[in-house]
Amino acid sequence: MAEIAHALGAPERNLIIEAHAQTTWGNLGCSQPYLQGYDRALFISDSLHVRRAKRYACRQDKSLCSKIYAIGSYQPLTLLWWKIPAAIYELRAWIRDLIIYERTEANNSAICPN
Numbered sequence: 001m002a003e004i005a006h007a008l009g010a011p012e013r014n015l016i017i018e019a020h021a022q023t024t025w026g027n028l029g030c031s032q033p034y035l036q037g038y039d040r041a042l043f044i045s046d047s048l049h050v051r052r053a054k055r056y057a058c059r060q061d062k063s064l065c066s067k068i069y070a071i072g073s074y075q076p077l078t079l080l081w082w083k084i085p086a087a088i089y090e091l092r093a094w095i096r097d098l099i100i101y102e103r104t105e106a107n108n109s110a111i112c113p114n
Helices: 002-007 024-035 047-060 077-100
Strands: 041-046 068-073
Parallel strands (some): 041 068
8 A cells, every 4th residue: 555655645754654563453453553643644545444544543543533434436337246345344354343352352553462
């Protein structure tokens, strides 16, 4: 994603690459130190994933909610067949989140795997 952003004109000094996490939840946990001290952060992904990323950031640190701008791209009509599986995956992620992140000892805390 950083390569794409850079190719589209984002200055390399403005890109932060988090390389430890394997999930969106972990990525946000590992990225929290980078987000401190900034007035805003831009999240870019597909339309469903970017909403989940913002939801996770707000759960992990409520002060981030007002700083995050989420931009999601929609699939072109040629990939319309992909929207249903993607929506099912996001529904599964939402249910999983309710079970794991809201009802366990983690209790929405940011976790960064090392």
